[in-house]
Amino acid sequence: MNETMASRIRQRRKELKLTQDKVAEHCGINRVSVSNWETIGKNGTSPKGANLIALAELLRVSPEWLISGDEESKHAYVKDTAANYTLGSFDTWDSKTPLSPDEVELPFYKEVELSAGNGSIVQRENSGFKLRFAKSTLRRYNIQPDMAACVVVSGNSMEPVLPDQATVGIDTANTKIKDGDMYAIDHGGMLRVKVLYRLPGGGIRLRSFNRDEYPDEDYAAEQAHEVKVLGRVFWYSVLR
CATH class of the missing domain: 2.10.109.10 (Umud Fragment, subunit A)
Known part of the structure; x- marks a missing residue:
């Protein structure tokens, strides 16, 4: 995982005074996975797919900002992330x-x-x-x-x-x-x-x-x- 994405996740989580346990609960994963998202180096991992969307929703930022750090897109569609992209389960x-x-x-x-x-x-x-x-x-x-x-x-x-x-x-x-x-x-x-x-x-x-x-x-x-x-x-x- 690249350093900047790990840093952004950790920094934003702390800005909102969220614990890793809270992030894990919201995303439906364990705390170790959240810790890995914030880890720099070969042991780090990146949130993807539904986990990335859930994380962006909780942190109130866009997925693109988490990925790239592009300030232009930081709040581009935060409001729509949960409302319009997650309409529940389907078959x-x-x-x-x-x-x-x-x-x-x-x-x-x-x-x-x-x-x-x-x-x-x-x-x-x-x-x-x-x-x-x-x-x-x-x-x-x-x-x-x-x-x-x-x-x-x-x-x-x-x-x-x-x-x-x-x-x-x-x-x-x-x-x-x-x-x-x-x-x-x-x-x-x-x-x-x-x-x-x-x-x-x-x-x-x-x-x-x-x-x-x-x-x-x-x-x-x-x-x-x-x-x-x-x-x-x-x-x-x-x-x-």
Whole structure:
């Protein structure tokens, strides 16, 4: 684990007067794991996936700030981390499973891969699979069921927040860019997921969490038309 991430976790935890036991309880892990997150050197480890999101929520900072230390993104989507990215548990169902009155089905495109790398051509095949969410939960976060879908992410550019094969929910009714939020985009015929920022003069910045391997992509206004925002990522699921 790099020194700066370990230092940021430890420093922020102490600023909020949280114990390692409290962090462990919130993230559903043991205290030794938290200690390893704050350890510099070969014995240190990094929080990933759901653990990273839970940690960022507790520390009231963005996952990107924990990863990179970028002050611009420190509070970019802190409020949305818990509310809009963690909508509870889900299961996959086929069309033969009865739907309860408080549930709604969203199409789950298992064979479609939303690339978190350099992109992959969109092929919409869902084989009848659905993901079920509580109507009340979607309503609470202003997600219209007929404007939402779930797909699989491939590639490592959004790690450690979105590991390869994570599932994301996309709200296609929300295409207005809010700096620091994640969006699904059609980039020259390729489906990708990136953190977006608006640039002066009408440009756009595509940012990956894995910035060591995938540097920022900046596009001027005359190039920005090649990037079509398909929808905001309102939810995702990863394994701990």
